Amino acid sequence: MSNAIDELQAIIAELKTEVEEQRAVIRQSRDRIEHMSAEVVDSNPYSRLMALQRMNIVKNYERIRDKTVAIVGVGGVGSVTADMLTRCGIGKLILFDYDKVELANMNRLFFTPDQAGLSKVEAAARTLTFINPDVRIETHNYNITTIENFDNFLNTITGGGTVAGQPVDLVLSCVDNFEARMAINAACNEKCLNWFESGVSENAVSGHIQFLRPGDTACFACAPPLVVAENIDEKTLKREGVCAASLPTTMGITAGFLVQNALKYLLNFGEVSDYLGYNALNDFFPKMTLKPNPQCDDRNCLLRQQEFQARPKPVVIKEEPSTDDEPLHASNDWGIELVAEDAPTEQEQTTSTAVGQGLRLAYEAPEKTSSVAAPAPVDDTSLEDLMAQMKSM
Amino acid sequence: MSNAIDELQAIIAELKTEVEEQRAVIRQSRDRIEHMSAEVVDSNPYSRLMALQRMNIVKNYERIRDKTVAIVGVGGVGSVTADMLTRCGIGKLILFDYDKVELANMNRLFFTPDQAGLSKVEAAARTLTFINPDVRIETHNYNITTIENFDNFLNTITGGGTVAGQPVDLVLSCVDNFEARMAINAACNEKCLNWFESGVSENAVSGHIQFLRPGDTACFACAPPLVVAENIDEKTLKREGVCAASLPTTMGITAGFLVQNALKYLLNFGEVSDYLGYNALNDFFPKMTLKPNPQCDDRNCLLRQQEFQARPKPVVIKEEPSTDDEPLHASNDWGIELVAEDAPTEQEQTTSTAVGQGLRLAYEAPEKTSSVAAPAPVDDTSLEDLMAQMKSM
Numbered sequence: 001m002s003n004a005i006d007e008l009q010a011i012i013a014e015l016k017t018e019v020e021e022q023r024a025v026i027r028q029s030r031d032r033i034e035h036m037s038a039e040v041v042d043s044n045p046y047s048r049l050m051a052l053q054r055m056n057i058v059k060n061y062e063r064i065r066d067k068t069v070a071i072v073g074v075g076g077v078g079s080v081t082a083d084m085l086t087r088c089g090i091g092k093l094i095l096f097d098y099d100k101v102e103l104a105n106m107n108r109l110f111f112t113p114d115q116a117g118l119s120k121v122e123a124a125a126r127t128l129t130f131i132n133p134d135v136r137i138e139t140h141n142y143n144i145t146t147i148e149n150f151d152n153f154l155n156t157i158t159g160g161g162t163v164a165g166q167p168v169d170l171v172l173s174c175v176d177n178f179e180a181r182m183a184i185n186a187a188c189n190e191k192c193l194n195w196f197e198s199g200v201s202e203n204a205v206s207g208h209i210q211f212l213r214p215g216d217t218a219c220f221a222c223a224p225p226l227v228v229a230e231n232i233d234e235k236t237l238k239r240e241g242v243c244a245a246s247l248p249t250t251m252g253i254t255a256g257f258l259v260q261n262a263l264k265y266l267l268n269f270g271e272v273s274d275y276l277g278y279n280a281l282n283d284f285f286p287k288m289t290l291k292p293n294p295q296c297d298d299r300n301c302l303l304r305q306q307e308f309q310a311r312p313k314p315v316v317i318k319e320e321p322s323t324d325d326e327p328l329h330a331s332n333d334w335g336i337e338l339v340a341e342d343a344p345t346e347q348e349q350t351t352s353t354a355v356g357q358g359l360r361l362a363y364e365a366p367e368k369t370s371s372v373a374a375p376a377p378v379d380d381t382s383l384e385d386l387m388a389q390m391k392s393m
Numbered sequence: 394m395s396n397a398i399d400e401l402q403a404i405i406a407e408l409k410t411e412v413e414e415q416r417a418v419i420r421q422s423r424d425r426i427e428h429m430s431a432e433v434v435d436s437n438p439y440s441r442l443m444a445l446q447r448m449n450i451v452k453n454y455e456r457i458r459d460k461t462v463a464i465v466g467v468g469g470v471g472s473v474t475a476d477m478l479t480r481c482g483i484g485k486l487i488l489f490d491y492d493k494v495e496l497a498n499m500n501r502l503f504f505t506p507d508q509a510g511l512s513k514v515e516a517a518a519r520t521l522t523f524i525n526p527d528v529r530i531e532t533h534n535y536n537i538t539t540i541e542n543f544d545n546f547l548n549t550i551t552g553g554g555t556v557a558g559q560p561v562d563l564v565l566s567c568v569d570n571f572e573a574r575m576a577i578n579a580a581c582n583e584k585c586l587n588w589f590e591s592g593v594s595e596n597a598v599s600g601h602i603q604f605l606r607p608g609d610t611a612c613f614a615c616a617p618p619l620v621v622a623e624n625i626d627e628k629t630l631k632r633e634g635v636c637a638a639s640l641p642t643t644m645g646i647t648a649g650f651l652v653q654n655a656l657k658y659l660l661n662f663g664e665v666s667d668y669l670g671y672n673a674l675n676d677f678f679p680k681m682t683l684k685p686n687p688q689c690d691d692r693n694c695l696l697r698q699q700e701f702q703a704r705p706k707p708v709v710i711k712e713e714p715s716t717d718d719e720p721l722h723a724s725n726d727w728g729i730e731l732v733a734e735d736a737p738t739e740q741e742q743t744t745s746t747a748v749g750q751g752l753r754l755a756y757e758a759p760e761k762t763s764s765v766a767a768p769a770p771v772d773d774t775s776l777e778d779l780m781a782q783m784k785s786m
Contacts, residue, residue: 008401015408022415027507030496040636042495043509048597049500051638055596080502084641087500102435103423107442107480109473109502112524114420116436131505203448204441205663243433245444248477249656253649260642260673270598270674280653281663285678 029130036062036089045132046089058267065134067266068092068161068168072144072153072184074120075099076108076246077198077207078174080255083110085135086128088263091162092136093128095121096153098143108248145179154187170262171195174255185220188212189300192307194265198258200251202244205280207254209261211272215304218290221297250280422523429455429482438525439482451660458527460659461485461554461561465537465546465577467513468492469501469639470591470600471567473648476503478528479521481656484555485529486521488514489546491536501641538576547580563655564588567648578613581605582693585700587658591651593644595637598673600647602654604665608697611683614690643673 030045038050052058067090071078074097082093097120101111115123121139128137138160144153157168171193173184181197188195192214200207212219257276264270277286292305423438431443445451460483464471467490475486490513494504508516514532521530531553537546550561564586566577574590581588585607593600605612650669657663670679685698 005397005401008398008405012401012404012408015405015412018412019408019415022412022419026415026418027505030506030509040497042497045496045499045506047497047636048639051636052597052640054635055638057596057598057638080645083502084645087502087641089500103438104433104435104440106438106524107482109476109480112420113423113438114523116423130507131499203450204445205450242447243440243444245448245450246441247445247653247656248480249649249653252473252477252645253653256642256646256649257676260640260646261676263640263642264674271676273676276676281657283650283654283664283666283669283678283680285676287676 027130029133032133036065049088058269061267064089064263064267065091066162067170068094069262069266070094070096070157070160070168070171072096072171072173072180073175074124075105075174075176076248076251077200077255077258078172079108079110079120079124080252081172081174081198081259082124082128083131084255084259085262086132086137088259089132090135092138092160094138094140094156094160094168095124096140096142096144097121097124098141104243108246108251143180145183150183150187153183154191157187157193158191167191167193169266172258172262173197174258181220185212186298186300189214189219189221189298189304192304196258196262198254200246200254204245204247204250206278207250207257207280208275208277209254209258209273210275211261211265214301215292215306215308217274218292219296219298219301219304222293222301223290247280250278253278253280420523422526425526429458442481451662454660457482457656457660458484459555460563461487462655462659463487463489463550463553463561463564465489465564465566465573466568467517468498468567468569469641469644470593470648470651471565472501472503472513472517473645474565474567474591474651475517475521476524477648477652478655479525479530481652482525483528485531485553487531487533487549487553487561488517489533489535489537490514490517491534497636501639501644536573538572543576543580546576547584550580550586551584560584560586562659565651565655566590567651574613578605579691579693582607582612582614582691582697585697589651589655591647593639593647597638597640597643599671600643600650600673601668601670602647602651602666603668604654604658607694608685608699608701610667611685612689612691612694612697615686615694616683640673643671646671646673 033045036046036050037044038047038053040047050061052061069085069090069092071082071085071093074082074095078095078097082095085093099120101115101118101120101123103113103116105111106113110127111120111123112127115127119141121141125137125139128135138156140152140156142149142152144150157171159165159167161168171184171188173181173195175181175184176199184195184197187193194211194213197210197212197220198208211217257273257278261272261276265272273287274289275287277284279285292301294302294305296302296305426438429439429443430437431440431446433440443454445454462478462483462485464475464478464486467475467488471488471490475488478486492513494508494511494513494516496506496509498504499506503520504513504516505520508520512534514534518530518532521528531549533545533549535542535545537543550564552558552560554561564577564581566574566588568574568577569592577588577590580586587604587606590603590605590613591601604610650666650671654665654669658665666680667682668680670677672678685694687695687698689695689698
């Protein structure tokens with residue numbers, strides 16, 4: 001009998017050791033933090049961000065806690081986008097995706113091999129909450145392009161803002177197919193929400209971001225997006241036994257451009273780029289602006305254009321009179337001034353070369369618009385360049 | 394007695410449940426993979442990288458397994474650099490740092506809150522091995538600028554290559570202070586090793602990478618690095634109760650540029666940039682090339698310059714005659730042709746503006762060189778621009 005007890009106690013000792021050993025391996029996150037502090041101590045995860053105020057880059061950094069961003073597509077670009085915004089302390093992230101993590105995704109940043117098989121939104125939410133428990137994460141595990149899901153998507157971006165019932169502050173498209181981009185475009189045109197498009201080419205060596213403001217800039221249906229990458233839905237490709245190439249570099253850089261411009265927009269500093277491309281082979285970065293097409297197929301785009309044109313355009317008016325909103329750099333009073341008037345010409349990087357590699361038009365411009373009112377870029381020089389570009393592609 | 398046994402068995406059942414619960418939380422990595430396969434299946438972590446061959450971007454991707462890269466500094470830029478190279482399946486990484494992870498680092502990618510207190514190289518090595526167990530990780534937890542450690546550093550980069558006793562294929566500098574950069578410069582000049590410099594400004598909104606090839610381009614001591622960011626050792630700043638600002642975006646983009654150009658160099662595709670800058674406020678990307686200073690203070694730099702000038706410079710000669718090495722894009726036969734001769738002028742982005750913000754000369758050029766042989770950029774236009782730049786800063 002006492003032998004039996006000894007044996008059981010030995011088993012208990014062994015199990016206790018195992019529990020202790022495992023506990024040492026299990027990762028512990030940090031506690032939530034009520035207010036962002038600028039205090040310079042090693043334990044403050046926000047000190048380097050709050051320092052942006054002392055450096056005169058951002059007037060009020062903590063406003064980022066009031067912002068909600070929707071990210072559609074949590075793959076190579078979307079997951080890094082979510083990671084960056086989470087580390088910046090964004091108030092709330094709403095993630096949309098319906099794909100699963102696979103080992104084949106490990107050549108891009110963010111996901112880890114242990115997450116293979118999990119849904120991307122679920123895996124991302126766990127990691128993001130672990131990295132920064134102050135960020136509210138909401139996940140939607142469905143394809144936004146079906147009719148029912150599109151309605152859910154529309155309702156979520158319209159009413160899922162930081163204040164319940166208010167729209168999100170920004171929508172970021174990180175999807176890999178045309179249909180999803182058109183769905184986001186339709187939703188944002190209908191609800192007049194500003195959004196960023198992003199993409200990488202299937203040969204992995206170019207990418208771009210584009211800022212779309214309904215009525216103000218060309219929408220995704222207005223024009224063939226000039227330097228949209230050759231994206232093909234990965235599912236289609238995989239059926240054929242081939243896959244698109246991808247690199248953590250190109251996707252990380254594209255996510256970096258996307259979040260940097262999102263931060264400039266949300267926190268009111270610097271100049272937000274309307275379009276920024278990246279060609280990795282020669283480190284070339286085309287920039288441009290596209291005006292909306294007055295004969296766009298999307299009727300909500302036309303409505304937004306009318307509203308935009310009807311708006312008074314005074315020289316200096318701030319949307320919100322609070323001093324917190326005064327831009328520290330350049331003019332970026334969204335909805336009033338569109339193209340930076342003082343952009344020096346030597347910084348114009350829109351040239352007719354170097355975007356050909358791995359890039360093609362996402363779709364052909366509708367016949368009726370091609371001769372009547374092709375989307376007009378901001379200045380004549382750019383127009384010629386764009387035309388030359390289109391011809392050469 | 395049987396009561397005691399029941400009690401013990403209840404404890405055992407409880408502990409077993411706890412062990413099971415913990416086991417579910419503990420992350421499992423993947424098994425090692427002998428050869429990189431191009432097979433398109435969800436379980437292949439290299440399919441998207443091997444696709445670079447089918448896309449005609451890289452001739453032989455698997456050669457990356459033969460490459461060793463040393464990363465000095467595993468902070469905001471260096472850790473993401475290591476992450477990207479690990480996911481790309483680099484053969485071996487050698488990491489140098491002597492700092493600890495802090496919660497104050499959580500506003501940049503890669504490290505997680507549970508790692509606070511661990512040495513950066515140790516924390517990085519664990520995560521990287523977890524992400525890709527095929528990559529050999531070697532860590533050096535010391536400051537390379539002390540005399541003894543400098544010798545260790547020198548020996549490691551000279552003999553720590555993939556083949557024992559051979560040098561590493563590339564050194565990447567991701568440090569945050571001038572002394573460490575000068576130490577890397579001295580080592581690479583002495584051993585004639587190519588390296589990349591990188592940096593971000595203390596206001597977090599600009600960054601750069603620079604490719605240094607001893608004898609061929611300006612070394613770090615040749616000239617005031619023109620657009621080197623205002624880096625101050627974080628330790629100095631913290632003593633004063635202030636800290637540099639940083640953003641995951643700028644650091645991720647800088648790491649992306651660094652690794653992308655390292656990949657182009659190691660795998661022989663595209664054009665490697667000699668210098669690529671990034672200004673986040675207006676998405677401006679200056680590029681330039683600096684020739685070595687014939688009166689450089691570093692005697693090894695002068696030796697390398699003599700060797701370089703003595704080398705025959707035929708129009709077309711490959712360093713290795715293997716067909717695997719034929720470049721797929723442009724000319725990048727290192728050590729033979731330096732500046733891409735066919736770079737179209739419309740892509741020249743070296744202008745006299747927009748690098749001022751947040752940037753200053755890292756140090757003053759030595760008196761003797763300023764009037765005699767200031768580092769000459771590749772063409773005269775650039776020289777004027779650079780001078781204008783220097784004056785305006």
